[in-house]
Amino acid sequence: xxxxxxxxxxxxxxxxxxxxxxxxxxxxxxxxxxxxxxxxxxxxxxxxxxxxxxxxxxxxxxxxxxxxxxxxxxxxxxxxxxxxxxxxxxxxxxxxxxxxxxxxxxxxxxxxxxxxxxxxxxxxxxxxxxxxxxxxxxxxxxxxxxxxxxxxxxxxxxxxxxxxxxxxxxxxxxxxxxxxxxxxxxxxxxxxxxxxxxxxxxxxxxxxx
Numbered sequence: 001x002x003x004x005x006x007x008x009x010x011x012x013x014x015x016x017x018x019x020x021x022x023x024x025x026x027x028x029x030x031x032x033x034x035x036x037x038x039x040x041x042x043x044x045x046x047x048x049x050x051x052x053x054x055x056x057x058x059x060x061x062x063x064x065x066x067x068x069x070x071x072x073x074x075x076x077x078x079x080x081x082x083x084x085x086x087x088x089x090x091x092x093x094x095x096x097x098x099x100x101x102x103x104x105x106x107x108x109x110x111x112x113x114x115x116x117x118x119x120x121x122x123x124x125x126x127x128x129x130x131x132x133x134x135x136x137x138x139x140x141x142x143x144x145x146x147x148x149x150x151x152x153x154x155x156x157x158x159x160x161x162x163x164x165x166x167x168x169x170x171x172x173x174x175x176x177x178x179x180x181x182x183x184x185x186x187x188x189x190x191x192x193x194x195x196x197x198x199x200x201x202x203x204x205x206x207x208x209x
Contacts, residue, residue: 001103002110002196005126007118007168008133010158011143013178013185017133018114020189027102029095031115038090039064048086053079074157088121108204110196119163124171131192132172135179137165 006021008014022028038045041062049069050058057069073080095113102109112131115123124130135143137159144155169175176188 001099001107002129002200003099003127004110004112004196005118005123005130006112006114006133007116007130008176008178009135009137009140009162009165009168010116011140011147012133012135013176013182014114014116014133016182016185017131017176017178017189018112020186021110021112021193024190024193026110026112026193027098029098029102029111029113031091031095031113031117034091034094034098035087037094038087043090045086045090049083052082052086074154074161080161084117084121088117108200110200117162119167119171129173130171131174131176132168133176133178133185134165134169134172135177139179 004021004026006014006018008017018028018030037043039049040046046064049064053069053072057065057072059065069083073083099111099113102111113127115121118124118130141152141155141159144150144158145152148155150158174192176185176192178185
C-alpha cells in the first residue's frame, strides 16, 4: 500500500487534486469529512465541543452550527487549540479505520490522506510522500473573497490560521502548482499518478522471484 499525504492552504486547489486522485483510482481519505463525522449529533465529539464552547454553537435541530463555531475559533488561538484537541484524535482514529479497510480490500492500494492541517498537526513524517498544492497566500485570500463570498478580514483570518506557505513547502516531497486553472492542476496530478504507478510496477517486479 502506498500512503500519500495531500495538503495545501485553503483555496489553493487541494480539493481539485483530491478529486482527480480519486478519479485515477486512489482511495481518498478526506480529513474534513471525518471531522464532520466526529461531531455529528450523538457523538462524544459533539458533546465535548458543546461542553467547551457552550450551547450557542448548536443549531435548533441539535447539529453543530459551524459558522458560529468558526467565528469563535478563528479569532482565538486558544479556542482553536481546544477544538483541535477534541477533533483531531477522533479524525485520526477514523482515518486509520478507513485506511485499514482499503488495505484489506487491496494490499496494493494508493491511499491519499487529504489533510488541510497536515503540517500543523505534525503528520508530515507519517506518509511515503507528502504532496503540497501550493498557491501564494495573497492569491488564496483573493479566491476566498471572489469565489466564496468571504469578507477580506474573514479570508485573511482563515489563511493566517493555517501554516505559512514556507512551512508546507519545507515538508513537501512533491509540489503541485495551484496558481492556474483546474485543468492544469488535474494534468499535474495525472503526471504524478503515472510516476506512482511506475514505482509500484517496479516494486512488484523486484519482488517477483
